[in-house]
Amino acid sequence: MRVNIILEVYKFKVKAFFGALRASKASLALLLVYTFGFIPSVVGFSMSITNAVRQGNANPELYAEFLTAIVSALILFVTLLTLRGYTVFEYEQNFIFTSPIQPREFLVASMFADFTASLIFVNPVFILYVIIVLSLNLEFHLALLMFLAILIFIFLLFFLKASLSLMKILYEGSLVNSIILTLAFIFLLPTLRLLIDFPLKFASLPYPSTFLAKILLNIIFNEEPQIFNLLGLIFYFSLGFLFFMFASGKNFFPLSRHTPFVSPFDTSMRMQTLKMRKSIKTFSRISLFFQLNLKSKSLLLFLMRKEIIRTMREGSLFAIILLYLIAALISISIRQASQTSSFFPLTLLVGIYSLIVPLMLVSNWRSSEFENLWIPLTSGVNIRTLVRSLLYDFVLISSAIPAVVMLILSIFSNNNPISSLILIISTSMIGCSVNLYVMMKFLGKKRRGTPALLIGWASLALSALLLAPIYLSIVVSVYLKLGDIVGNLLSIAMLIYSALIMKYFLGKMEKNMINIEI
Amino acid sequence: MNPIVELIDVWKSYNGTQALRGLNLEVYRGEIFGLLGPNGAGKTTTLKIIVGLLKMDKGVVKVNGVDISEEPYEYKRLIGYVPETVSLPEYLTVEEFLIYSGKIREVSNEQIRERIGYFIRLFELEGKRKSLILSLSRGMRQKVAIASALIHDPDLLILDEPFIGIDPMGQHILKDLFNERIKDGKTVFVSTHMLDTAERLCNRVAIIHRGQNVASGDLRNLQQLSKSGENATLEEVFLKLTEEAEMQVVEGEKKKEDSLTY
Numbered sequence: 008m009r010v011n012i013i014l015e016v017y018k019f020k021v022k023a024f025f026g027a028l029r030a031s032k033a034s035l036a037l038l039l040v041y042t043f044g045f046i047p048s049v050v051g052f053s054m055s056i057t058n059a060v061r062q063g064n065a066n067p068e069l070y071a072e073f074l075t076a077i078v079s080a081l082i083l084f085v086t087l088l089t090l091r092g093y094t095v096f097e098y099e100q101n102f103i104f105t106s107p108i109q110p111r112e113f114l115v116a117s118m119f120a121d122f123t124a125s126l127i128f129v130n131p132v133f134i135l136y137v138i139i140v141l142s143l144n145l146e147f148h149l150a151l152l153m154f155l156a157i158l159i160f161i162f163l164l165f166f167l168k169a170s171l172s173l174m175k176i177l178y179e180g181s182l183v184n185s186i187i188l189t190l191a192f193i194f195l196l197p198t199l200r201l202l203i204d205f206p207l208k209f210a211s212l213p214y215p216s217t218f219l220a221k222i223l224l225n226i227i228f229n230e231e232p233q234i235f236n237l238l239g240l241i242f243y244f245s246l247g248f249l250f251f252m253f254a255s256g257k258n259f260f261p262l263s264r265h266t267p268f269v270s271p272f273d274t275s276m277r278m279q280t281l282k283m284r285k286s287i288k289t290f291s292r293i294s295l296f297f298q299l300n301l302k303s304k305s306l307l308l309f310l311m312r313k314e315i316i317r318t319m320r321e322g323s324l325f326a327i328i329l330l331y332l333i334a335a336l337i338s339i340s341i342r343q344a345s346q347t348s349s350f351f352p353l354t355l356l357v358g359i360y361s362l363i364v365p366l367m368l369v370s371n372w373r374s375s376e377f378e379n380l381w382i383p384l385t386s387g388v389n390i391r392t393l394v395r396s397l398l399y400d401f402v403l404i405s406s407a408i409p410a411v412v413m414l415i416l417s418i419f420s421n422n423n424p425i426s427s428l429i430l431i432i433s434t435s436m437i438g439c440s441v442n443l444y445v446m447m448k449f450l451g452k453k454r455r456g457t458p459a460l461l462i463g464w465a466s467l468a469l470s471a472l473l474l475a476p477i478y479l480s481i482v483v484s485v486y487l488k489l490g491d492i493v494g495n496l497l498s499i500a501m502l503i504y505s506a507l508i509m510k511y512f513l514g515k516m517e518k519n520m521i522n523i524e525i
Numbered sequence: 526m527n528p529i530v531e532l533i534d535v536w537k538s539y540n541g542t543q544a545l546r547g548l549n550l551e552v553y554r555g556e557i558f559g560l561l562g563p564n565g566a567g568k569t570t571t572l573k574i575i576v577g578l579l580k581m582d583k584g585v586v587k588v589n590g591v592d593i594s595e596e597p598y599e600y601k602r603l604i605g606y607v608p609e610t611v612s613l614p615e616y617l618t619v620e621e622f623l624i625y626s627g628k629i630r631e632v633s634n635e636q637i638r639e640r641i642g643y644f645i646r647l648f649e650l651e652g653k654r655k656s657l658i659l660s661l662s663r664g665m666r667q668k669v670a671i672a673s674a675l676i677h678d679p680d681l682l683i684l685d686e687p688f689i690g691i692d693p694m695g696q697h698i699l700k701d702l703f704n705e706r707i708k709d710g711k712t713v714f715v716s717t718h719m720l721d722t723a724e725r726l727c728n729r730v731a732i733i734h735r736g737q738n739v740a741s742g743d744l745r746n747l748q749q750l751s752k753s754g755e756n757a758t759l760e761e762v763f764l765k766l767t768e769e770a771e772m773q774v775v776e777g778e779k780k781k782e783d784s785l786t787y
Contacts, residue, residue: 174562287616299621301634309628313617320616320657378612382673386577387601388629521597525578 010110016103016116022232023098051130053138059225060143064175067228071220072208079162083194085164089171089187095263104260109447112257114173118165133158139227141252146229148207153226156237159244160219166247173254176262215243234494259368283375286322294319306389310396311403318404323371327364327404333414334360357409358430358478364405365438366463372397377450381525394516398443398509406435426481429498433477433505434470436521439462441492442466447519473508527590529554529712530575533620535584537570537736540632544570545581545736552714554680555707559727561759562715563767565735569609570784572685575714576606584740588681602630605674609685609716615659619650619669622658626673637676643723644672647698671699682706684715689724700726724759734770 095104103113136157139151159220171190174183197214211217218239225232299316303309318324334357383393409431417424445466480497483489488498530552545567552558560568573579573584578595586593588600613622615717619785620641627637645654648668651734653661658669674682688696703713703726717723723730724744731741740750748757749763 038601045587222775284615287657291616291659293659295618296601299617299624301624301637303628306628306631313625317614317616331559375616376614379614381608381612382614382626383629385601385604385606386626386629387598390598401583410751474533522580525573 008109008115012108013112013116013119016108016113017119018475019103020099020116020120021123023096024120046131046134049135050138053135053142056139056227057142060229061102065222068208071195071217072225074220074224075214075216078219078494079194079197079214082164082167082216083191083198084219086171086187086191086194089168089175089367090184091172091264092176093169093172093202093259100260100263104263110258110260111252114169114251114255118162118169120160121165128163143227143229145226149226149229152232153223156219156222156226156232156240160215160241163215163244163247166244166251170247170250170254172176173259176259176264177254177257207336210391213239218243242463269510272306280374280378282501283321290322290325291320307396307399310393310451311400314397314400315404315511317375318371318400320370320372321375323368325403327367327408329435330360330364331357332338335412335416355412357427358434361431361434362467362474363404364409365401365435365442365470366466368401368405369440369466370463371402372443379449380523384523384525390517390520394443394513394520398439398516401439401443402435402509405439406432409435416508425498426484426494429501430477430481433472433501436505436509437473437477438470441470441514444512444516444519445469446518447523450519452524476504526553527675528552528587529589530574530714531585531587533585533587534580535571535574535586537567537574537579537720538582543736545574545584547584548733548736549738550731550741552681552712553729554712556728557707557713557715559723559730560714560733561718561720561730561763562716562733563722566733568733569685570736571692571733572606572683572714572716573608576604576683577601594744598736601754603680605677605679605682607667607670607684607687609689611670613658613666613670615657618655618657619645619661620654622669623673627676630677630688634676634678640676640678641672642750644675647702648672650697664692664695667691668695679711679724681712681714686717687715688717688719696722720758720760722765730759732766737770739766740771 091328099113124445140153145153150226171183171187175187194214194216196258197216218236221236222240225236254466294316297316298317299309299313303312315324410428413427414422416422417427445462449462480501484494484497528551530550532548532550535545535548538542548567548571550560550571560571562568570579574581575588575593577593586659589603593600593602614625617625623641624637625642627640632640640737645651648665648671650665650668650672653665656722658666661669667687671684674684687699691699700722703715706713708729715723715727729741729743732739732747740747742750742761744762747753747759747762747766748755751757751762753762753765757765
């Protein structure tokens, strides 16, 4: 292996990855938002760990199970990623694979480049590490050991990912798929333990996640880690390394598939379109049964159908369903953990999600449809109908899915869902109107360069401001335990208020749409 | 005869850069009209102003005698437009997209069905009818965009560089299609860089340079105007006229600088 070649490819890949970060201030803002967004949760999480350790009321066995499950989930995720085979970017195929570089040299450079890139995303873990080390006043050698254990585990993940992905393209067939899926199933079991009460204790089984979890817990409790656990982790690391050495010896260059290069820091419209194309390829396979045809009786219904087809084939609809399922699971866990029958935490959580979903829908519409706006705008179609179809669709999607989730949960928990449903519908009406209006305002030639992220923040702030009276009235009615009649009257008032806001923005949007220049 | 498209003293600038400087133009019914000019001459800007995708700073644009600033919607029913860079909803199939194009122009279901069948056969897209636009090549997308612009059988078809990306057979089909349309009294208005194609296809052309109409008419008019001789090709005429126009601009700028110096 030639170290200078590896170094050159490494530098090239890192530059390509961080290219957008250097070019755009908005991307830097995105990174800061990401990092600072995690700090409160990281601090909260570390405080709960350090307090539990200091007070001596922590249950190490329970912690081991919990941490094993989390680490296993991470391995599961990486394992599932390998199902698509080893992918490279087009520029790598064109410029690097046509040079006399050896596959192993490329793989090593890629691994270190991926590691460098991942440091950006796992920075909350390092913040957590520093807080724990400092607040628990850990001895230096233990802090170092903890750091090394995490590092070894990260490289184990890289070895696993690279080797399995290479196997997938080198020996295409059901055997490799079966091996990957079996591994995924094995790593799924400890994660399932979080939701279903298995009789089996995974923390006592020789999972790589178990070894890491036990080492970390020993150190947190200021104990020397057991040699058995250290050897276990090193054993898995060596196994991963050997597997990597075997797989990287093969010439995979002609078999690799390329994916569009999408840097997470690139917020440009072109990159969003590339991401969207990838989604269409995936989701159109399962949504082509729902077709745009000549059956719709009115133009409004026809255009609404077209928008629903877009959200299905681009995957937005499925992402929203997944988002609410996660919300429902979190709510159920909170209710079970706090042993409360109150519906309020769930309402609040779904309410918050209902604020994000309109932003998601409108941002996706912008990425996907802006370049296609010339079609309706040169057709002479009634602009009012066009805008209404968009808005009604967004309101329908962003309210129907959480409403169904809420109704199902209310049946199981025997709660009255009316106030929650009103909150969802109102949030959706106001959120969609505001987001679409702000987005259209920024479609003008002079403002078009503004990153979607910043537009999103503006929309969220305005939506939150307009929704404040609704949230306030719900909180008041819950705490004052207002009667049904007052509650119903309040609900009607909320709906009228939301409808008025929607009507106001609808008029504004028509004017904006007319003035869009392409 | 009243022109179907008339531009009178149209001005447009982008962030201080003047794209159109008092452009005058007339396009008549039953002709294939070519808009020629070097890069950055203002061809795409002109077409976008006519179809309502850009707003002019000053001037009058009339389509079928109607001032588009006063009546910015109804006239679009007469127009079919294909931009230079065709962007289509990639999540729709070819058939779905053509249905969408027909529906938003309020074409009857029966006509939509009939015309989809016709264009799919004409452009040899039978195998792609149910395919997502995402899977189409650039040339195929261009054909689908042209079919969508014709789904309502418009009086005026406006195309920005329509032949780019289309194979020779496709170009031949298009030229035949355009000729068929003008026989029915319809108008085809194209902007193109391909001077040999323009020479063979267009009944009249306008050469624009730096946002101004340098010359317009049929080839014979332009040969006379440029004093290039009877055997001069459109390319020779084009080069001569644009060079002369450029010289005038340079001289004008020099005079301006001189007057400022003194």
